Amino acid sequence: MMLSIILSGFLVATFLLVVAKRITALIRSFRIQAIFLSLYALYMGLSQRHLEMFIVCGLIFxxxxxxxxxxxxxIIRRINVEEDLGLLVNPQLSLIIALGFTYLSYLFAHNAMALTDPVESAALAVSITVVCLGFFIMVSRMKAVAQIIGLLVMENGIFLAASAISGGMPFFVEIAFFFDIFVFVIIIEVFVYKVNRLFTHIDTSKMKSLKG
Amino acid sequence: MLIASIILIPVILIVVSLLVRQVKALGVINALGYAALFVVCALFLIDFLAHGGTPVNLWGWVYLDSLSVFFLLITSIVSFAASIYSVGYILAEVEEGKISTRKAIAYFQLFNLFCLTMLVVPLLNNLALVWIAIEMTTLISAFLVGFHNVKESIEAAWKYIIICSVGITFALLGVIFFYYTSSKDAGVKSLEWVSMLSGSGMFDPKIVRLALIFILVGYGTKAGLAPMHNWLPDAHSQALSPISGLLSGVLLKISLYAILRFVMLANLSVGYAFSAKLFVLFGLLSVAVAGTFILVQKDFKRLLAYSSVENIGLVSLGLGFGAFGGIFAGLLHAFNHAVTKALMFFCAGNAVRAYRSNSMDKMQGLIKVMPFTGIVLFLGLFALVGMPPFSIFISKLLILISAFQAKHYLIAIIILVFVGLAFAGLLNHISRIVLGNVPQGLPVQKEPLSSKLALIFLGTFMLGLGLSLPKALVDLLVNCQQLILGK
Structure with a gap:
């Protein structure tokens, strides 16, 4: 029961990300999603009585x-960027596409992977949905910040998949992944500033000097 | 001991680059370090083969079999050449005022970090750590792609980070599916390759197939396979030339290495035939896309980048005809391409410096402006398009033979058509660069000694392996073929 609520919350937060039109709304929804992810890890820690899972939960948070x-x-404070995300697909259509992905992921988890445990199956469906929607956000929003968040959303989905179907990765692997995400964010921040300084915007759809 | 020094040498060089403040001295020390690395890898290879190619397993963290040793060898050769070439290249950049001394020192630090991450990949046993090391190669080399901080290079670096990170995120999903079936069906709750291999007979074929597709799409992005290759021409053309050589020569192959590790895990459940089909599909797409795009290029380094897509496609096709000697041919081609393409990028670096432009319209008559580079570029061109007596001729021929032996006649003909297109495109573009009329008022240019040395070093492999294949390399490749086929 508790698990279903957490999973639903996680999915709803993802839908919020999909319909967000402004950068701050996107970041806020990302934070909500991350909180639900850490709740999920907390629940797993409580049910499996694993100390490691509590550490993972804390790290996610x-x-x-x-x-x-x-x-x-x-980033957005320093570069004074416009709030608008530059949606290539409007929120209504995005939501319909998101629902489509959700259904397809459900079919995938149900048929292709053939998981017997219903909760496991639902968790996998949610995580595949989140991976797909993260990718969708990356390709359908013009601002560089949206691409960063899209990628992080994909990683959240993968984290959920890992703990849903295989009871979590080995502990040191999880730690290594956190390190990787941390380095990624630090480095990408440097590049956002560089893009902004040279292009005076962070609109990736207008970056067209390289062709062919 | 030898294995430890493979890691230690780049680490020591990073420390040195924090202490030495003089660019030339730093470059020379760097090159000496990679010379040592090359010797270490060669010694290790001899030692390894003397023991009959038995895998080395250190505390479950480091695992080296023939495949790892082969990729280590490629990495050490190309990074040695790049380190020699860097000496003159970076010095010239500083003298021309393009970069400051501080930035030149930062270059050597990044260079070593980049090589370190690439050297670590074949050593690791844990597949999650392999994944992280490959992601790190992207993050570090992005700084080297965007080194000049101009619009084009930063755009290329941005695309490079984003596209490759997305690709590799899909690969992570594949890793997790492998882990899932390994822990559920085989009871191996570990991401260590050796342990997973021991249980791989019990993997669920349905999940393995799915996982393998994710792995191929994911790591395939980084390997430059079409249609996920979009980042490659941008990054390779904008990176500093020594780095372009490393990207084309080593980075693409390192991702291929990661793919092969998973293919080996999938053998016992879905058989090599399934992986072979995927290799053929992506290989054919890459050859077709590259063969077409090569014809219309205007930028010299982009031309070479598309040729890399073509060649990685050929390697993939070779792996696809695996059961018929194709793996031997494909891996040999990976080696030959690494050496030849690095040589071409180094020549391109010299040419770009002489003409102050990447555009092939402005680059004419290189043989008069830079005689040595011009001649090497011309030889490299013949090697690259697959003329005898150069090494690529042999590996291309072997790949085609394996295609015919696998009875893929139609595919073999398609390959021939597109390889022919690439042949025509490269010959047309590059012969004009070498032989065309020199633009007015361009004097004969100085070629740094270090770049000549780097070209001679790579040229030896390019020509030498075409004349005769050393027994050590043949043994190593035969071992690899057996390993990959799971025999």
Whole structure:
């Protein structure tokens, strides 16, 4: 029961990301999603009585709900970017596409992977949906910040998949992944500033000097 | 001991680059370091083959079999050549005032970090750590792609980070599916390759097939397979020339190495035939896309980048005809391409410096402006399009033979058509660069000694392997073929 609520919350947060039209709304929804992800890890920790899972939960909360949103907000504050995300697909249509992905992921988890446990199957369906929608956000929003968040959303989905179907990765692997995400965010921040300085915008659809 | 020094040498060089403040001295020390690395890898290869190619397993963290040793060898050769070439290249950049001394020192730090991450990949046993190391190669080399901080290079670096990170995220999903079936069906709750291999007979074929597709799309993005190759021409053309050589020569192959590790895990459940089909599909697409795009290029380094897509496609096709000697041919081609393409990019770096432009319309008569580079570029051109007596001729021929032996006649003909297109495109473009009329008022240019040395070093492999294949390399490749086929 508790698990279903957490999974639903996670999915709803993803839908919020899909319909967001402004950068701050996107970051806020990302934070909500990260909180649900850490709740999921907390639940797993409680049910499996694994100390490691509590550490993972804490790390998710600190890294994804506090540090990363902070870095993203710092980016938009420093470069004074317009709030508009530059949607190539409007929110209504995005939501319909998101629902389509959700249904397809459900079919995928149900048929292709043939998981017997219903909760496991639902968790996998949610995680595949989130991976797909993260990708969708990356390709259908013009601002560089949306591409960063899209990628992080994909990683959240993969984290859920890993703990849903295989009971979590080995502990040191999880830690290594956190390190990787941290490095990614730090480095991408540097590049956003560089893009902004040279192009005076962070609109990736207008980056067209390289062709062919 | 030898294995430890493979990691230690780049680490020591990073420390050195934090201490030495003089660019030339730093470059020379760097090149000496990679010379040592090359010797270490060669010694290790000899030692390894003397023990009959038995895998080395250190505490479950480091695992080296023939495949890892082969990719280490490629990495050490190309990075040695790049380190020699860098000496003169970076010095000239500083003298021309394009970069400051501080930035030149930063270059050597990044160079070593980049090589370190690439050297680590074949050593690791844990597939999650392999994934992280490959992601790190992207993040570090992005700085080297966007090194000049101009619009084009930053755009290329941005695309490079984003596209490759997305690709590799899909690969992570594939890793997790492998882990899932390994822990559920085979009871191996570990991401260590050796342990997973021991249980791979019990993997669920349905999940393995799915996982393998994700792996091929994901790591295939980084390997430059079409249709996920979009980042490649941008990044390779904008990176500094020594780095372009490393990207084309080593980075693409390192991702291929990761793919092969998973193919080996999939053998016992879905058989090599399934992986072979995927290799053929992506290989054919790459050859077709590259063969077409090569014809219309205007930028010299982009032309070479598309040729890399073509060649990685050929390697993939070779792997696809695996059961018929294709793996041997494909891996040999990977080696030959690494050496030849690095040589071509180094020549391109010299040419770009002489003409102050990447555009092939402005680059004419290189043989008069830079005689040595011009001649090497011309030889490299013949090697690249697959003329005898150069090494690529042999590997291309072997790939075609394996295609015929696998009775893929139609595919073999399609390959021939597109390889022919690429042949015509490269010959047309590059012969004009070498032989055309020199633009007025362009004097004969100085070619740094270091770039000549780097070209001679790579040229030896390019020509030497075409004349005769050393027994050590043949043994190593035969071992690899057996490993990959799971025999």
């Amino acid at each position: 600190v890294l994804k709900a506090i540090v990363i949103p902070f870095v993203l907000l710092r």
